[in-house]
Amino acid sequence: MIPDTVFADLALVLDKRVTRSKSDLEQHGRSEAWHPDTPPDAVAYPKTTQEVSAIVKICHANDIPIIGWGTGTSLEGQTSAIHGGLIVDFTQMNKILQVNDSDMDAIVQPGVTREQLNIELRTSGLMFPVDPGANASLGGMAMTRASGTTAVKYGTMADNVIGLEVVLADGTVIKTGTRARKSSAGYDLTKLFVGSEGTLGLVTELTMRLHGQPEKILAGVCSFDDIDSAVNTVMLAIQMGIPMARIEFLDVSAVQAVNSYAGSEFPLKPHLFVECHGSDTGVESQIETLSELIDDFGGSPLEWASKPEDRNALWTMRHNAYYACLALKKGCVSVITDICVPISNLAEAVVETAEDIEKSFLDGPILGHVGDGNFHAVLLIEPDNAEDLAEAKRLADLMAKRALRFGGTVTGEHGIGIGKKHFMAQEHGDAAWDTMGALKTALDPKNIMNPGKLVR
Amino acid sequence: MIPDTVFADLALVLDKRVTRSKSDLEQHGRSEAWHPDTPPDAVAYPKTTQEVSAIVKICHANDIPIIGWGTGTSLEGQTSAIHGGLIVDFTQMNKILQVNDSDMDAIVQPGVTREQLNIELRTSGLMFPVDPGANASLGGMAMTRASGTTAVKYGTMADNVIGLEVVLADGTVIKTGTRARKSSAGYDLTKLFVGSEGTLGLVTELTMRLHGQPEKILAGVCSFDDIDSAVNTVMLAIQMGIPMARIEFLDVSAVQAVNSYAGSEFPLKPHLFVECHGSDTGVESQIETLSELIDDFGGSPLEWASKPEDRNALWTMRHNAYYACLALKKGCVSVITDICVPISNLAEAVVETAEDIEKSFLDGPILGHVGDGNFHAVLLIEPDNAEDLAEAKRLADLMAKRALRFGGTVTGEHGIGIGKKHFMAQEHGDAAWDTMGALKTALDPKNIMNPGKLVR
Ligand SMILES: Cc1cc2nc3c(=O)[nH]c(=O)nc-3n(C[C@H](O)[C@H](O)[C@H](O)COP(=O)(O)OP(=O)(O)OC[C@H]3O[C@@H](n4cnc5c(N)ncnc54)[C@H](O)[C@@H]3O)c2cc1C
Ligand SMILES: Cc1cc2nc3c(=O)[nH]c(=O)nc-3n(C[C@H](O)[C@H](O)[C@H](O)COP(=O)(O)OP(=O)(O)OC[C@H]3O[C@@H](n4cnc5c(N)ncnc54)[C@H](O)[C@@H]3O)c2cc1C
Numbered sequence A, B: 001m002i003p004d005t006v007f008a009d010l011a012l013v014l015d016k017r018v019t020r021s022k023s024d025l026e027q028h029g030r031s032e033a034w035h036p037d038t039p040p041d042a043v044a045y046p047k048t049t050q051e052v053s054a055i056v057k058i059c060h061a062n063d064i065p066i067i068g069w070g071t072g073t074s075l076e077g078q079t080s081a082i083h084g085g086l087i088v089d090f091t092q093m094n095k096i097l098q099v100n101d102s103d104m105d106a107i108v109q110p111g112v113t114r115e116q117l118n119i120e121l122r123t124s125g126l127m128f129p130v131d132p133g134a135n136a137s138l139g140g141m142a143m144t145r146a147s148g149t150t151a152v153k154y155g156t157m158a159d160n161v162i163g164l165e166v167v168l169a170d171g172t173v174i175k176t177g178t179r180a181r182k183s184s185a186g187y188d189l190t191k192l193f194v195g196s197e198g199t200l201g202l203v204t205e206l207t208m209r210l211h212g213q214p215e216k217i218l219a220g221v222c223s224f225d226d227i228d229s230a231v232n233t234v235m236l237a238i239q240m241g242i243p244m245a246r247i248e249f250l251d252v253s254a255v256q257a258v259n260s261y262a263g264s265e266f267p268l269k270p271h272l273f274v275e276c277h278g279s280d281t282g283v284e285s286q287i288e289t290l291s292e293l294i295d296d297f298g299g300s301p302l303e304w305a306s307k308p309e310d311r312n313a314l315w316t317m318r319h320n321a322y323y324a325c326l327a328l329k330k331g332c333v334s335v336i337t338d339i340c341v342p343i344s345n346l347a348e349a350v351v352e353t354a355e356d357i358e359k360s361f362l363d364g365p366i367l368g369h370v371g372d373g374n375f376h377a378v379l380l381i382e383p384d385n386a387e388d389l390a391e392a393k394r395l396a397d398l399m400a401k402r403a404l405r406f407g408g409t410v411t412g413e414h415g416i417g418i419g420k421k422h423f424m425a426q427e428h429g430d431a432a433w434d435t436m437g438a439l440k441t442a443l444d445p446k447n448i449m450n451p452g453k454l455v456r
Helices: A004-013 A022-027 A049-061 A114-124 A138-144 A189-193 A227-239 A252-262 A280-296 A308-319 A321-327 A343-359 A386-405 A421-428 A430-443 B004-013 B022-027 B049-061 B114-124 B138-144 B189-193 B227-239 B252-262 B280-296 B308-319 B321-326 B343-359 B386-405 B421-428 B430-443
Strands: A042-044 A066-069 A086-089 A096-100 A105-108 A161-167 A173-177 A202-209 A216-223 A246-250 A271-278 A303-305 A333-336 A366-368 A374-381 B042-044 B066-069 B086-089 B096-100 B105-108 B161-167 B173-177 B202-209 B216-223 B246-250 B271-278 B303-305 B333-336 B366-369 B374-381
Touching (some): A004 A042, A022 A042, A049 A086, A049 A161, A066 A138, A105 A114, A138 A202, A161 A189, A173 A189, A173 A202, A189 B430, A216 A280, A216 A308, A227 A246, A246 A308, A252 A366, A271 A280, A303 A308, A308 A321, A321 A333, A321 A374, A333 A386, A343 A374, A343 A386, A374 A386, B004 B042, B004 B049, B049 B161, B049 B202, B066 B202, B096 B114, B105 B114, B161 B189, B173 B189, B216 B280, B216 B308, B227 B246, B227 B271, B227 B280, B227 B343, B246 B252, B246 B308, B252 B321, B271 B280, B308 B321, B321 B333, B333 B386, B343 B374, B343 B386, B386 B421
Parallel strands (some): A066 A086, B042 B086
Antiparallel strands (some): A096 A105, A105 A202, A161 A202, A216 A271, A216 A303, A246 A271, A246 A366, A333 A374, A366 A374, B096 B105, B216 B271, B216 B303, B246 B271, B246 B366, B366 B374
């Protein structure tokens, strides 16, 4: 609970941009996945770093939990106010502060979304490629170490955030990183905060790496007779070093979901959605090699979406695939898995997972960023159905164990939040997870920054 | 000091592979740069993680400083035993444990050197590209977040170390990272340890990312009338996205040093040494664009070293450039600077630095990995000459301030050790440097891991 006097202090600092209105609390208590609603005690809308620092100081003095909020699309209950407290919504800190064309970087506030940044960059010849489907905030994406369809070529948020401004748990403001391309000046604080899910501090500014818009983009689709052939094509393409910009897998059930959600007519077979970026000749040579591989594994010839609008339609379909899966079963919610394995184990991991789901009474379309070895089963459950939830957790557990057996990770991009905490000791071992706990305690001894998430 | 009883305990654990012999202590007290000799109290040669853990436990119980040692080539006094203690020399932990061809990674012990790994990989079609010139150990390179000539294409140790085994200050062994291409499973401990200079724990195993050997390699050399033209060529090449594998700058004084050390006959002008990696057509198109740029800036046509032996000779020359510089002035030592600035400020930074050195009574050849915006002035001083040292520090200070003014870093690749600690608060601000201190205290409350380095 937030005492009235503390609420009044916050309101003073924020010029009334803090609220306890029911609709605001409810909206900030929802999760995109199956996690139960947990409304916070209040929601703040700061506009400046100074305001963030001031409200953190107030919460610090009064032991009030603080939870950052970008667009609320994270999938593991990362924004749930499980211990109550204040949600700091960054939608009003959404300015692009600097674009440095010649150094290919930009400085932004955390509420800027990836689409907003790309619209701003449109005429600059530059782009920000990291793309988790959802039009998430760059602050939120940094905090979950997000990636998505393009990471196979351009890396994840870990590779594309080069500096931060952070408000620590006691309200102190620090800057991390530089605009140089590399540095050996001490511990890499930027990389420590990226992926920390708001448990170490609130991000109030980010320096992002940008990339040149490719001269040529070509996207296409092909289908295979079985999962094995589709995934083996990807494995070989990666091992041969074909620098694809996107390479996505959808199983039959995911294709079915997309067809009925988007009105497309893809044959009911496992599919790959591909995109290549480069110079005219570069893209041509990528496609040539890739087409040969697809043919070797019995895939259908690549069908090209060469016009920008067709390409956009294709990726919109892919981006909506999560909602398409949810629409397969009216009123359902999802337990979404996110394992990532070494490329050489990918086919085995996908096939075994598909077999498990086949045997289960639950539906679970499989799709993923297979160029990274990362894929999701979207396990569909009825809300408040204990049996469904137990079965989904059993399947998710099998997948997690599989990922770890192959030397991979239980989460390639969605993060831990509350939903995957029980896997942390399995993945890292107790001692390494305790090491994370020690770092958390060092930076947030009162445990007010997004308490209950990520660490023990 | 290490009490005799403790020494006896260490000897027991290590089956006598611990020594206090004068020559061993002296050898491990030396620094490659100007830092005064500081022999440790003893040197240990463990062979296994278990042994490392056991000796760390003994040191922890007895408050004995522990300093890791790879090949001792770091340049900022990182291995100096300034508070005495035990140097843990990893040369006997030099096994390549696994090479996973299909996932392009390898697991190695920390004493494996980069050349050793590349010899092992020769027939695999793979390579480990990070190249700091010196044949350093992979453990030491990880700990300084090293890079060198090839980082412009392949990244630094931060990009190429994907997992670690670490013995913490109390002897606990943890594993960090996975073999998957990405993960969002909590704080990125790997990236926290990379660059930590042995102040947070000892590394006993590393998982390294490997790269495909390029189909074609071409290296060449060209000269320019002035520094400005040479560096502007590089700036533009980077901004145009030409994917060069190496692009190195040498000023007239560095060229002179190389000529007299290696017997080459490069004209006494600022030079660029370049290397391109790729497919046949890829390399050709890189070279075409690059040659046009060089021509635009009045550079001499690229002279190609197309045979492997000529290429090796060229890079050996570059790798020995540091020793060539030292040889310019008999008996001298160096204060070596290492600033890294955003690419758009590179020409200004190099030219201003050259002007400062021109006006000084010290010699200071300038050379660097300019594709990253990183360059060194090797400031030559007489050992124990206070006036020389003061002047070198004045010049180094000017460079550091310049780097920070441009939004860059005081050290692109050499690290902090004791030599650059006084710049840390300037670069990061007191609060961010204190944050690093808090992390150090959390993981090493007794301050026994390489005490006195990097943090306050
Ligand atoms: C349809 C759909 C598809 C998706 N596909 C992908 C995908 O392909 N790849 C992928 O990686 N993810 C994907 N996601 C998950 C989600 O988009 C990402 O996790 C994204 O990074 C969340 O960003 P956000 O702005 O919504 O953050 P939020 O959900 O608002 O917050 C995420 C975390 O960051 C914290 N936080 C937010 N802002 C700040 C700040 N300024 N300072 C400190 N902490 C802060 C929050 O407290 C929370 O812990 C998908 C989600 C949906 C709904
Ligand atoms: C001629 C010359 C050229 C150079 N050129 C470059 C260059 O281009 N780029 C570049 O980045 N550097 C360069 N350097 C610097 C040097 O090579 C690097 O700093 C290298 O990373 C040091 O590796 P090392 O094995 O010698 O480590 P050491 O010097 O032995 O140790 C480095 C640090 O790591 C710690 N350490 C070592 N092993 C371990 C371990 N297993 N666990 C924990 N801590 C450990 C040490 O305590 C120390 O703090 C150059 C040096 C020389 C002499």
